[in-house]
Amino acid sequence: MKAxxxxxxxxxxxxxxxxxxxxxxxxxxxxxxxxxxxxNQQLDENSRVCTKCDYHxxxxxRARLQLVLDPDSFAEEDAGLEAVxxxxxxxxxxxxxxxREKKCLKDAVISGTGRIKDMPVSVAxxxxxxxxxxMGVVVGEKITRAIERGAQQKIPMITFSSSGGxxxxxxxxxxxxxxxxxxxxxxxxxxxLPFISVLLDPTTGGVTASFATLGDLNIAEPxxxxxxxxxxxxxxxxxxxxxxxxxxxEFLLAHGLIDKIVHRKQMRATLASFLSCLTKK
Amino acid sequence: xxxxxxxxxxxxPLAELERMIAHLRSHNNQxxxxxxxxxxxxxxxxGKLRSDIYSNLNPWQRVQIARHPKRPxxxxxxxxxxxxxxxxxxxxxxxxxxxLIGGTARFQGEAVMxxxxxxxxxxKERTKRxxxxxxxxxxxxxxxxxxxxxxxxxxxxxxxxxPGAFPGIxxxxxxxxxxxxxxxxxxxxxxxxxxxxxxxxxxxxxxxGIAVTDRVLIMENAYYSVISPEGCAAILWKDRSHSAKxxxxxxxxxxxxxxxxxxxxVIPEPVGGAHYKPEVAAQNLKVVLAKHLGELKKLPLERxxxxxxxxxxxxxxxxxxx
Numbered sequence: 001m002k003a004x005x006x007x008x009x010x011x012x013x014x015x016x017x018x019x020x021x022x023x024x025x026x027x028x029x030x031x032x033x034x035x036x037x038x039x040n041q042q043l044d045e046n047s048r049v050c051t052k053c054d055y056h057x058x059x060x061x062r063a064r065l066q067l068v069l070d071p072d073s074f075a076e077e078d079a080g081l082e083a084v085x086x087x088x089x090x091x092x093x094x095x096x097x098x099x100r101e102k103k104c105l106k107d108a109v110i111s112g113t114g115r116i117k118d119m120p121v122s123v124a125x126x127x128x129x130x131x132x133x134x135m136g137v138v139v140g141e142k143i144t145r146a147i148e149r150g151a152q153q154k155i156p157m158i159t160f161s162s163s164g165g166x167x168x169x170x171x172x173x174x175x176x177x178x179x180x181x182x183x184x185x186x187x188x189x190x191x192x193l194p195f196i197s198v199l200l201d202p203t204t205g206g207v208t209a210s211f212a213t214l215g216d217l218n219i220a221e222p223x224x225x226x227x228x229x230x231x232x233x234x235x236x237x238x239x240x241x242x243x244x245x246x247x248x249x250e251f252l253l254a255h256g257l258i259d260k261i262v263h264r265k266q267m268r269a270t271l272a273s274f275l276s277c278l279t280k281k
Numbered sequence: 282x283x284x285x286x287x288x289x290x291x292x293x294p295l296a297e298l299e300r301m302i303a304h305l306r307s308h309n310n311q312x313x314x315x316x317x318x319x320x321x322x323x324x325x326x327x328g329k330l331r332s333d334i335y336s337n338l339n340p341w342q343r344v345q346i347a348r349h350p351k352r353p354x355x356x357x358x359x360x361x362x363x364x365x366x367x368x369x370x371x372x373x374x375x376x377x378x379x380x381l382i383g384g385t386a387r388f389q390g391e392a393v394m395x396x397x398x399x400x401x402x403x404x405k406e407r408t409k410r411x412x413x414x415x416x417x418x419x420x421x422x423x424x425x426x427x428x429x430x431x432x433x434x435x436x437x438x439x440x441x442x443x444p445g446a447f448p449g450i451x452x453x454x455x456x457x458x459x460x461x462x463x464x465x466x467x468x469x470x471x472x473x474x475x476x477x478x479x480x481x482x483x484x485x486x487x488x489x490g491i492a493v494t495d496r497v498l499i500m501e502n503a504y505y506s507v508i509s510p511e512g513c514a515a516i517l518w519k520d521r522s523h524s525a526k527x528x529x530x531x532x533x534x535x536x537x538x539x540x541x542x543x544x545x546x547v548i549p550e551p552v553g554g555a556h557y558k559p560e561v562a563a564q565n566l567k568v569v570l571a572k573h574l575g576e577l578k579k580l581p582l583e584r585x586x587x588x589x590x591x592x593x594x595x596x597x598x599x600x601x602x603x
Contacts, residue, residue: 080602086541087532090517137597144594166485166507168516171531172543175485175507176596179493182465183590189466206507208458209446209486214466228458228486229448237448247453257456 047264056221061110061127068268069114076112083138092169105130107138111146117272121158122150128162136167140177147184156194161212165205178210185214194278199226218258220249289345298327332552340534341525346502347481351556355397355440361563372421380411381419383426394430396423397440414447417460420490424464427471436474439491446487461490468493474577479503495589496573499535501550506533
């Protein structure tokens with residue numbers, strides 16, 4: 001009985017490393033928003049959006065690429081980059097090994113080039129399941145390279161962010177990735193190439209306070225939690241009750257902080273439309 | 282204010298000796314006890330003890346010094362190292378953030394721009410300065426001043442001393458993330474020499490928001506970290522009492538940061554910390570600032586900002602497998 005209400009597990013499309021497919025997963029998932037029980041496969045077929053209330057479930061990076069890019073257009077880059085424990089941070093090496101094994105990812109971002117309705121783009125997609133999507137040196141480096149690739153090939157850059165912030169285990173090195181990525185974006189901006197940032201649930205801390213809010217367009221998925229400080233920290237510091245819907249995409253839109261909220265199923269078409277306008281195609 | 286609360290745990294033996302000396306002095310004056318020799322013995326003992334304590338500080342003790350209520354703040358250093366500071370207020374959008382201040386000044390006669398976090402000394406000023414935690418307006422004011430400096434060719438000096446950007450409702454509503462992010466990007470295009478000094482607390486994104494500069498210098502007992510030791514301990518060990526362990530793991534001290542190439546130079550503090558002899562600390566700072574400014578001024582401006590990007594571009598190591 002318990003298995004029915006198991007935590008949602010993300011199914012991934014077949015990749016070269018298909019180990020994950022052998023892991024048995026919950027057949028049913030309960031929607032945290034409306035309580036509806038949904039057949040897992042049905043959820044996948046519906047882009048992991050609740051069939052009843054439109055709640056957007058988390059989606060892994062590879063599935064996201066498949067959803068947004070033209071079929072078979074994605075060419076992954078920098079797949080061989082791996083984090084090192086430069087500070088000898090307690091248990092970090094072991095933690096990395098476990099995450100890599102369990103999540104079938106090398107780190108919290110997948111990057112490369114692809115096409116959206118035949119328009120070439122440089123793209124980086126974060127995966128929250130890997131150490132909370134935290135940005136350490138590898139995430140910073142891969143995103144920086146993706147931006148530089150965009151600048152070099154004169155193609156637009158798109159990021160999909162989902163992150164708890166800078167990676168604590170790499171100390172100030174993680175902090176400096178915020179500067180590094182932002183510097184690369186300055187160069188892309190000077191080259192007058194578009195950068196679209198898509199903010200997914202959740203995007204917080206050092207990722208929000210760097211590239212994720214630096215888009216020519218900053219777009220969010222419905223219901224995404226987006227902020228700098230976590231709600232608990234804000235509550236503890238200010239001893240105030242948080243306003244209703246605080247730090248949701250809808251709250252940010254109402255305050256004029258993001259440009260648009262786009263439903264997952266309209267994301268590809270919306271991106272294509274913006275891209276074609278910004279590149280005058 | 283009660284001075285006893287300003288004595289750090291590891292400084293207590295020093296405070297005890299100082300108390301004894303004061304006691305002897307007052308008795309000596311009253312009763313002519315001829316204890317001059319004893320006093321001078323104690324004084325030399327205190328000097329040795331101070332230098333012993335301060336040459337063996339652990340990371341957590343340094344954090345305590347960085348947060349010392351008597352530690353020199355931005356305006357203290359500005360007063361001691363610069364002349365003619367003329368504060369410029371407000372972001373011209375919403376308010377004037379008193380936790381992050383700035384203005385024009387002269388450094389060894391040369392016109393410059395100064396920007397820094399400012400903490401308060403007493404309860405009233407602490408509230409006014411929001412404990413050095415800036416709101417979005419502070420970062421937007423800082424950027425406004427940097428762009429003005431760019432326009433008129435003034436070198437920029439920034440001073441970092443913040444536990445972090447303010448985690449408040451209003452800060453989020455006015456987009457603190459975006460304010461910091463825009464600074465990170467725009468600082469790469471400010472075409473004048475820029476020097477940052479971490480003088481006390483270098484708290485995460487709130488610190489970095491004014492620290493993307495050609496030189497990043499740090500006072501010997503200051504720290505610079507991605508997360509506070511308390512925050513790290515709460516996440517990692519579910520317990521803030523492990524802050525000392527976290528401070529060690531995060532490698533946040535000036536010597537550690539220098540070793541990892543994250544700062545360019547450590548500015549020595551007098552034995553006993555910058556708060557013990559602020560004038561000495563300021564003099565050391567001034568010498569180092571003058572040296573680096575001199576070096577930066579020799580570079581063509583295009584080259585200067587190219588090097589600024591390269592500096593941050595190469596921070597952090599990783600493995601690259603084929």
